[in-house]
Amino acid sequence: MLEALKAGKEVDKIFLQKGAIGSVRQIIELAKNKGAVVVEAEKALLDKMSEGRPHQGVIARLAIEEYADFDSLVEKAKASEHPLLIILDHLEDPHNFGAILRTALAAGAQGVIIPKRRSVALTPAVAKASAGATAHLPVARVANLAQHVELLKEQGFWVVGAEESGKVIYETKQRGPLAVIFGNEGEGLSRLLKERCDELVSVPMLGPVSSLNVAVSCGVVLFEMVRQRRA
DSSP, X not given: OHHHHHTTOOEEEEEEETTOOTHHHHHHHHHHHTTOEEEXXXXXHXXXXXXXXXXXXXXXXXXXXXXXXXXXXXXXXXXXXXXXXXXXXXXXXHHHHHHHHHHHHHTTOOEEEEESSSSOOSOHHHHHHTTTGGGTSOEEEXXXXXXXXXXXXXXXXXXXXXXXXXXXXXXXXXXXXXXXXXXXXXXXXXXXXXXXXXXXXXXXXXXXXXXXXXXXXXHHHHHHHHHHHHO
């Protein structure tokens, strides 16, 4: 693992056995310097993750693709005809993440922004669910989503949050550079991000269910934006 870090491999997260000492600490310091998230875990969890192979108290989860630089992602979006960035507020399910990546790519988005902590990362399960979209759509990880939303607003992006209390998407006008936020599967948008949105939009629910799966909502919202911007 130490050699992988020195070689510049992208590390999503490192699981450290509680009480680990010695050479493991060197790995942790190097990982932190490279921006990896480090969490302490019980030995039983590491044993399960390693599937019986020796782990010496530490397991790293490598990203399947390198993460994009936030500033470069913004510049790429601004240079396009229809700037569109997707922000995922602590999404947890890899299948939802993969489906959203595929949908975002099909809708012409230039990239996706996720938080470093408490969020699903670029794992093999995400790549499989995305049907290859992870190889084509840049994903940036940031330490503080709220701060980076403010940076997007300073760059001229109109920030739209998908929220069931928002205005029906079909009754809005979506033009110009857009940054669209989709919330956590269970809790929706966090208060901090909701407060920073320029506009909240929703999908009309005509049946007995109160909401849609976040990946489905993403498809409805993004392709309504595509329809409006191509009209």
